[in-house]
Amino acid sequence: MTTIKDIAKVAGVSVTTVSRALNGYSDVSEKTRKKIELIAKELNYSPNTLARSLVMNKSKTIGLLISGIHKGMIKDDFMVEILAGIDDYVAYTDYDLILFSTNSTKQREKTYSQLIRERKVDGVILQGMKTEDPYLKEVVESDIPCVLIDIPIKSSTVGYVTTDNVLGAKKATEYLIGLGHKNIAMMNGHNFAFVSQSRLEGYLEALNEADIAVNWEWIVNGEFEESVAERVATYLLTKNPEITAIFCASDLMAFGTMKAAKNLGISVPDELSIIGFDDILLASYVTPPLTTIAQDKFEMGYQAAKLLLEMLENREGVHGIYLDTELKVRESTKSR
Amino acid sequence: MTTIKDIAKVAGVSVTTVSRALNGYSDVSEKTRKKIELIAKELNYSPNTLARSLVMNKSKTIGLLISGIHKGMIKDDFMVEILAGIDDYVAYTDYDLILFSTNSTKQREKTYSQLIRERKVDGVILQGMKTEDPYLKEVVESDIPCVLIDIPIKSSTVGYVTTDNVLGAKKATEYLIGLGHKNIAMMNGHNFAFVSQSRLEGYLEALNEADIAVNWEWIVNGEFEESVAERVATYLLTKNPEITAIFCASDLMAFGTMKAAKNLGISVPDELSIIGFDDILLASYVTPPLTTIAQDKFEMGYQAAKLLLEMLENREGVHGIYLDTELKVRESTKSR
DNA sequence: TTGAAAGCGCTAACAT
DNA sequence: ATGTTAGCGCTTTCAA
Numbered sequence: 001m002t003t004i005k006d007i008a009k010v011a012g013v014s015v016t017t018v019s020r021a022l023n024g025y026s027d028v029s030e031k032t033r034k035k036i037e038l039i040a041k042e043l044n045y046s047p048n049t050l051a052r053s054l055v056m057n058k059s060k061t062i063g064l065l066i067s068g069i070h071k072g073m074i075k076d077d078f079m080v081e082i083l084a085g086i087d088d089y090v091a092y093t094d095y096d097l098i099l100f101s102t103n104s105t106k107q108r109e110k111t112y113s114q115l116i117r118e119r120k121v122d123g124v125i126l127q128g129m130k131t132e133d134p135y136l137k138e139v140v141e142s143d144i145p146c147v148l149i150d151i152p153i154k155s156s157t158v159g160y161v162t163t164d165n166v167l168g169a170k171k172a173t174e175y176l177i178g179l180g181h182k183n184i185a186m187m188n189g190h191n192f193a194f195v196s197q198s199r200l201e202g203y204l205e206a207l208n209e210a211d212i213a214v215n216w217e218w219i220v221n222g223e224f225e226e227s228v229a230e231r232v233a234t235y236l237l238t239k240n241p242e243i244t245a246i247f248c249a250s251d252l253m254a255f256g257t258m259k260a261a262k263n264l265g266i267s268v269p270d271e272l273s274i275i276g277f278d279d280i281l282l283a284s285y286v287t288p289p290l291t292t293i294a295q296d297k298f299e300m301g302y303q304a305a306k307l308l309l310e311m312l313e314n315r316e317g318v319h320g321i322y323l324d325t326e327l328k329v330r331e332s333t334k335s336r
Numbered sequence: 337m338t339t340i341k342d343i344a345k346v347a348g349v350s351v352t353t354v355s356r357a358l359n360g361y362s363d364v365s366e367k368t369r370k371k372i373e374l375i376a377k378e379l380n381y382s383p384n385t386l387a388r389s390l391v392m393n394k395s396k397t398i399g400l401l402i403s404g405i406h407k408g409m410i411k412d413d414f415m416v417e418i419l420a421g422i423d424d425y426v427a428y429t430d431y432d433l434i435l436f437s438t439n440s441t442k443q444r445e446k447t448y449s450q451l452i453r454e455r456k457v458d459g460v461i462l463q464g465m466k467t468e469d470p471y472l473k474e475v476v477e478s479d480i481p482c483v484l485i486d487i488p489i490k491s492s493t494v495g496y497v498t499t500d501n502v503l504g505a506k507k508a509t510e511y512l513i514g515l516g517h518k519n520i521a522m523m524n525g526h527n528f529a530f531v532s533q534s535r536l537e538g539y540l541e542a543l544n545e546a547d548i549a550v551n552w553e554w555i556v557n558g559e560f561e562e563s564v565a566e567r568v569a570t571y572l573l574t575k576n577p578e579i580t581a582i583f584c585a586s587d588l589m590a591f592g593t594m595k596a597a598k599n600l601g602i603s604v605p606d607e608l609s610i611i612g613f614d615d616i617l618l619a620s621y622v623t624p625p626l627t628t629i630a631q632d633k634f635e636m637g638y639q640a641a642k643l644l645l646e647m648l649e650n651r652e653g654v655h656g657i658y659l660d661t662e663l664k665v666r667e668s669t670k671s672r
Numbered sequence: 673t674t675g676a677a678a679g680c681g682c683t684a685a686c687a688t
Numbered sequence: 689a690t691g692t693t694a695g696c697g698c699t700t701t702c703a704a
Binding site: 003004005015016019020023047048049050051052053054055056 | 680
């Protein structure tokens with residue numbers, strides 16, 4: 001492997017000159033620069049980023065801390081789209097991505113922040129962490145720049161990008177109300193997700209503004225999992241046959257709810273309207289196609305990467321980004 | 337950021353001793369080791385892997401060269417599952433993953449092998465490269481260990497994992513034949529994929545063994561893309577109404593073919609049987625659910641990672657791995 | 673059992 | 689415009 005030392009030797013100059021020439025500094029004569037560049041090419045030289053990072057104290061890598069790289073990823077394309085968005089932005093920079101998958105099942109003896117510090121990433125993007133995750137605190141409190149997906153924490157080194165979940169949930173609920181529904185249940189995720197809190201808020205707002213009394217027994221948690229949602233929905237629908245519509249805080253949970261309805265012989269959308277949240281790929285393929293609130297996941301990733309790099313280069317940027325949602329009307333909802 | 341120097345100072349020993357103690361060498365007294373470990377913890381020390389990598393000349397990172405991180409990834413979960421499989425294996429090692437997405441649209445001024453050399457990855461996994469990709473050659477000819485997904489090249493530094501595509505395609509075709517079909521077309525990918533060659537081979541084998549004459553006009557290329565497949569299938573089916581079954585070399589192309597049939601008013605599976613290859617998630621959600629040959633994509637990723645690490649640690653392993661397929665009978669095929 | 677010293681490949685003052 | 693020197697944080701001979 002050629003080093004600048006080799007080049008220096010061949011060119012008959014010092015390593016400093018080589019370094020300067022190759023890095024485009026102005027204080028090197030055009031002649032020597034040309035010579036050095038030529039030799040570098042001939043020797044098939046590539047710089048050793050390790051050495052460079054060590055001395056410059058920045059690695060030009062950004063860490064991606066993602067949870068559940070395997071479990072959810074297949075059916076729920078949320079993570080994949082985020083990743084695609086991040087990649088799309090990062091591809092045009094000189095940063096590379098290093099993946100830290102926080103597989104909860106595996107007993108990593110090292111904490112995330114240890115990993116991050118060891119690998120000397122310049123910044124990190126966090127996705128899929130629960131609000132009470134001890135590591136979240138650890139990372140946020142460290143001085144390493146990070147941007148959080150769907151967790152609105154802001155500081156000089158922390159930014160976030162998320163969807164306007166309150167408004168999104170409100171839109172969903174209002175749509176149901178507009179359809180003539182009054183007995184609208186909500187299948188939420190769990191209490192350790194900011195998005196759940198926000199979506200609940202939107203749901204409540206919509207009900208309040210329409211002067212519909214809130215029935216707290218109709219607000220349940222499906223843990224963002226299809227199977228849990230199915231179980232919970234089965235119970236909910238059996239106990240409360242008067243429910244005519246359900247707003248689900250994720251498409252996957254909407255699928256579970258649809259299954260529950262099917263098993264109970266409740267027809268969707270004739271007897272029960274179901275609306276989801278996310279607009280994952282499958283949403284338009286299930287039967288009936290799912291009406292849902294679409295979030296722009298790709299854009300979330302893109303904006304997250306953009307924000308992080310802005311922070312890294314000390315360019316001022318907005319540290320808190322809210323993305324819009326869009327109602328996708330399909331066939332799982334019907335006017336009453 | 338604490339370094340071993342800081343620890344050494346506090347402990348009143350040399351950096352050498354600290355290094356040895358922390359790395360579990362035996363030639364350090366239990367007493368000093370304990371002391372050093374304690375101090376390290378108190379000072380919240382993490383080793384700088386950059387420095388370590390530089391001197392040890394290995395980085396404990398493996399590069400993931402994947403193509404089309406955004407385009408295909410959403411609908412076609414192939415890449416995602418591979419990634420999940422890789423991650424699943426790597427998670428239990430002390431290696432980390434660094435992502436090089438070879439977005440064809442972007443004009444990377446650097447070649448893959450440059451990226452790889454600069455980042456000093458210890459090994460690399462390649463996915464989604466066409467056989468004639470100049471970079472493939474470049475990487476394979478370099479001395480850096482790599483394992484290829486779906487490209488059977490073997491050398492001392494190159495291994496591969498792939499599906500038994502010949503057998504898989506044969507199974508598919510035989511199933512169609514067993515159903516009573518004789519006029520069986522094939523929608524292949526393109527000529528620059530080994531898998532296409534193998535799947536064609538399997539198709540031909542099955543026909544030959546059943547004494548069915550091959551009609552070369554019925555063998556077309558859909559470029560592994562849904563839209564292309566739709567166009568090609570439309571033409572094929574219009575020209576050759578006698579075709580009663582089509583074996584598609586990917587599920588996505590099978591979807592395109594289904595669309596073509598639908599537009600032409602050809603009912604699947606009543607008038608036309610369609611069988612796919614891959615078994616992507618969507619396969620069981622489309623209407624009618626797609627009969628297909630399933631590959632174990634997760635396992636491919638897992639085995640690829642396993643093989644690469646075996647190569648890196650000089651453990652002997654099989655450099656060429658073939659995985660089995662499984663026929664998933666659903667509702668897009670019917671006996672004639 | 674421990675330490676001194678060299679060096680991995682690079683950049684960055686500070687000369688000249 | 690170019691070179692000398694020091695040093696990033698670590699591992700590893702070689703001595704003691």
